[in-house]
Amino acid sequence: MATERTFSIIKPDATRRNLTGAVTTLLEDGGLRVVASKRLQLTKEQAEGFYAVHRERPFFGELVSFMISGPVVVQVLEGENAVARNREIMGATNPANADEGTIRKIHAESIEANSVHGSDSAENAATEIAYFFKPEEIVG
Ligand code: RTP
Ligand code: MG
Numbered sequence: 001m002a003t004e005r006t007f008s009i010i011k012p013d014a015t016r017r018n019l020t021g022a023v024t025t026l027l028e029d030g031g032l033r034v035v036a037s038k039r040l041q042l043t044k045e046q047a048e049g050f051y052a053v054h055r056e057r058p059f060f061g062e063l064v065s066f067m068i069s070g071p072v073v074v075q076v077l078e079g080e081n082a083v084a085r086n087r088e089i090m091g092a093t094n095p096a097n098a099d100e101g102t103i104r105k106i107h108a109e110s111i112e113a114n115s116v117h118g119s120d121s122a123e124n125a126a127t128e129i130a131y132f133f134k135p136e137e138i139v140g
Helices: 012-016 020-029 044-050 060-067 082-090 103-107 122-132
Strands: 003-010 033-040 072-080 116-118
Touching: 003 020, 003 082, 003 122, 012 020, 012 060, 012 072, 020 033, 020 072, 020 082, 020 103, 033 122, 044 060, 044 122, 072 082, 082 103, 082 116, 082 122
Parallel strands: none
Antiparallel strands: 003 072, 003 116, 033 072
C-alpha cells in the first residue's frame, strides 16, 4: 500500500479539555504524520456543508451545534494506508464500543462528543482536505 493522505478533525470536546497534543501524539505514535494543521472556529454554514451527507439523519442539528460549540483543529495526515490506519487509531464512533488504546476509548465523552473525525474513504479524504486546505498549505 502506497503512502496516502487522510483528513482529521480534533473536535470541540477535545480542544475544550486541552487535548490537542494528546490526540496528536496518538496519531503520530500510530504511524501518521501531520502534514497540515490549523485551529478554526467553524461557522454554522461550514459545519453544515462539511456534514451535508448526514443532513437527513436525526442527529444532524445536534451534530452541527456541537461542532460549532468551540474551536476545532483540522489536519491532513499522511502515512501508509492512512485512511484505514486513522480509523483504527480513532476507534469506533461510540466510545462504549471502541477498542482499548484508541483515541475514542481514551478520550471521548459520548457518541457525539467523540473527540475526532476521520475520513472514511480515500475519495472522501480528498474532498474533505480540499474543503479546508489549499494545496500550498500541505507540506509532506
Ligand atoms: P466521523 O465521521 O466524525 O469520523 O465519525 P464516524 O464516521 O465514526 O461517524 P458517522 O456515522 O460518520 O457520524 C458522524 C458524527 O456524528 C456524530 N453522531 N452522533 N447521536 C448519534 O447517534 C450520533 N451518531 C453519530 C458523531 O460525532 C459522529 O462522529
Ligand atoms: Mg463518518
